[in-house]
Every structure is written in structure tokens, then in C-alpha cells.
Amino acid sequence: MVLHGHSHSLPLGARLVRPVQRLWGTASKAFAQHPFLIKTVSAGFGFAFGDVLFQLGTTRRKGLPLDWRRSAAMGGAGLAAAGPLGYYFIMWMEGNIMTAAPHSMLALGVKLTLDQVLGLALWHAALAAINEPHRVACLALAQQLAQQQQQQQRGRDKQHLLAASKAR
Structure with missing residues (x-):
């Protein structure tokens, strides 16, 4: 046209x-x-915007208003922690991961995966630091996983004892 x-x-x-x-x-x-500045500022905006989207998908469904202070705190976490740490982590990956072919599809895939896995951990840590319900849920999950591991270990110990007693 x-x-x-x-x-x-x-x-x-x-x-x-x-x-x-x-x-x-x-x-x-x-x-x-200004790569450090751009990464840091964009992380701050990204964390704040991501929190607003998260609240729209969860809190607003319950009829509760958006918690702008929480979103601002998440933006601050992105600005103060995620941006700088992310920048230095990217610089470390560029200098240490697959340096012979740093822009190959495999290298980019590995770097992207590492960045996202660590970013997820950082996101949850930041959210848990400023949001009591999320912190309680994370701690409850960690305790549940620890109890499951203990039960599995007890089961393995019993199996070893049974096997040892049968061998006698």
C-alpha cells in the first residue's frame, strides 16, 4: 500500500x-x-515493571490495590543489586565462557541460560526481601524440601541396614 x-x-x-x-x-x-549505567537503570525499570505485572496478575484478581511501594522497592533492588551484579556477571561470562567462539549459538545459549537461572534466583531473593508473604512461602518450601530429603535419607539408611543384616 x-x-x-x-x-x-x-x-x-x-x-x-x-x-x-x-x-x-x-x-x-x-x-x-555507558554500558554499566544503561544495564543498571534498565534493571531498575525492569524490576519495577515486572512487579507491577506480577501484582496485576495476582493481587488485582483478589480486588486489592497495587502496592506501589513494593514496586518501587523492587525497582530499587533492580537498580542497586540486579543491574550492577548483572553487568559484572555478563562481563565475567564474556571473558571466561567459550572465549574461542564467544558469539556462537552454543556460547550465547549457555550465557543466556546462566543469566536467566541466576536472574531468577536474584528475583526471588529480592522479592522475598521486601514481601513478607513471599518470604514465608519460600521458607516453607525450603523447610518442606529439607524434610523430604531427611525422609529419603532415613529410607536409604534403613535399606543399607537391611542389606547389611541380610549379608551377615
């Missing part, structure tokens, strides 16, 4: 291409010049 302008015809959406390219170029330049 072609839009007919004042002096020439442009494909639909062509007017958007240049601003998007300009924005992309500006963002790329800012990231190249």
Missing part, C-alpha cells in the same frame, strides 16, 4: 522507519558509551 504525500509517495510505515532507526542508533550509542 502506498500513501500519497505532498511531494512523493511512501510505502505505508516508511515514515516510522527513520525515527525507529534514529532511536535504535541513539540507544546503541548510549549503551556503547
